[in-house]
Amino acid sequence: MKPINVLVTGADSQLGKTLKELSHLSIFDFDFTDKEILDISHKNAIFDAFEAENYDFCFNFAAYTDVNKAETEQKMCYNINVQAIENLAKACKKHHTTLVHISTDFVFDGKKEIPYIETDETNPLNYYGQSKLLGEQAIQKQLREHFIIRTSWLYSRYNNNFVKTISRLAQTDKPLNIVADQMGTPTYAVDLIDFILRIVTSENNKTYGLYHYSNNGSASWFDFGEEIIKKLKINKQITAVDSDAFKTPAKRPAYSVLSKEKAMVTFGIQPRDWQDALADYFISIGKS
Numbered sequence: 001m002k003p004i005n006v007l008v009t010g011a012d013s014q015l016g017k018t019l020k021e022l023s024h025l026s027i028f029d030f031d032f033t034d035k036e037i038l039d040i041s042h043k044n045a046i047f048d049a050f051e052a053e054n055y056d057f058c059f060n061f062a063a064y065t066d067v068n069k070a071e072t073e074q075k076m077c078y079n080i081n082v083q084a085i086e087n088l089a090k091a092c093k094k095h096h097t098t099l100v101h102i103s104t105d106f107v108f109d110g111k112k113e114i115p116y117i118e119t120d121e122t123n124p125l126n127y128y129g130q131s132k133l134l135g136e137q138a139i140q141k142q143l144r145e146h147f148i149i150r151t152s153w154l155y156s157r158y159n160n161n162f163v164k165t166i167s168r169l170a171q172t173d174k175p176l177n178i179v180a181d182q183m184g185t186p187t188y189a190v191d192l193i194d195f196i197l198r199i200v201t202s203e204n205n206k207t208y209g210l211y212h213y214s215n216n217g218s219a220s221w222f223d224f225g226e227e228i229i230k231k232l233k234i235n236k237q238i239t240a241v242d243s244d245a246f247k248t249p250a251k252r253p254a255y256s257v258l259s260k261e262k263a264m265v266t267f268g269i270q271p272r273d274w275q276d277a278l279a280d281y282f283i284s285i286g287k288s
Contacts, residue, residue: 003029004200007055007097009040009088010062015102017158018189019059027201031055035062040084050091057200058092060085060101063132067106070128071249081131082138089142098145098208100196105152105184105214107133110253115218117259118150118210126250136210147199148210149192152256153224156189157285162221163278166228170236180222180240184256185214188277190284198267207266212258215274227275231282 004027010016011032020032031053038049040062064070064080085101092099106129107122124130139146155161163186169176195213199205219227222240229236243252260271272280 003027005029005054005056006031006200007049007053007058008032009038009058009060010034011037012159013061013063014154014156014159014161014189015059015061015193018156018193019061021190022193022197025197028197040088041079043087046084046087046091047094050095050097055095055097057098057100058088059196060088060099063102065128067126067128067252068249070131071126074127074131077127077131078134081128082134085135086138086142089139089146092145093143096145098147098200098205099139099143100147100149100199101135101139103136103148103150104129104132105150105256105258106253107136107150108253108256110182110255112255115257115259116212118212118262125253128250140210144208145206146208147196149196150210150212150258151187151192152184152214152258153186154189154192155186155281157281158189162186162224163228163281166225167232170229170232170234176225176236176238177241177245178222178225178238179243179246180220181242182252182254182256183218183220184253185216185218185258186224186274186278187214188272188274188281190280191215191272191277195263195267195269195271198269202267204266211263211266212260213263214258214260214271215277216260216271217274218257219274224274227278231278 012034064077070077109123136148155163
């Protein structure tokens, strides 16, 4: 059986590093690239990469993700999250490659009180969310053979994320205040990678379009932090505060829980509860 040939951009991201853990899977031939190897903001570099190899899929994990800095670094954010994505979509179209692209819950304004479905109206509150929405639209305009996956509150063993930050702060003497009026769902990178691999190996791998994926359930950042400290088995007092306690350049949606119903029906998946996934994370780092 011929391996599935996959170009992976953003290999140094949380998802890229998580996927590398599974790169031994014999049915895949992964070509991992980071910015030093393939800068997706350069159109010619993208097209040269596709000319050199015949890729079945492109997993785009490259993105500008600093939500606060995006408010002032809008040009850089646009180049990576919009212009580069349009170029990637054009290259995929020319070479008949299916694009798997990661987007965000931040395309929504958080005014709903029940989980967002894929057809809900978008209305980003910050420039990062706006850029990710424009990236989605660029793909949809250029390329039919795509999977856009919106996810939320991603964490892993790698890079900077909420779990690692709280784990570090919980072991200091400093007071720990965590926002309690923003609701969403944590997503363990291992589970998101499993979902992506399920898509590309599924008999429904031509059911293209937009999908939501996170772990199951909902939580505030405070709930998430409380569960992290519980898993660490340390005695640390944390205080629930409103978003107003943290003045940040970028606004965040108050509610951004994603409905996974479409993904569950199409691909026969059942996402784990976020608490169970978090427990597995701590087992993976030898903390449980």
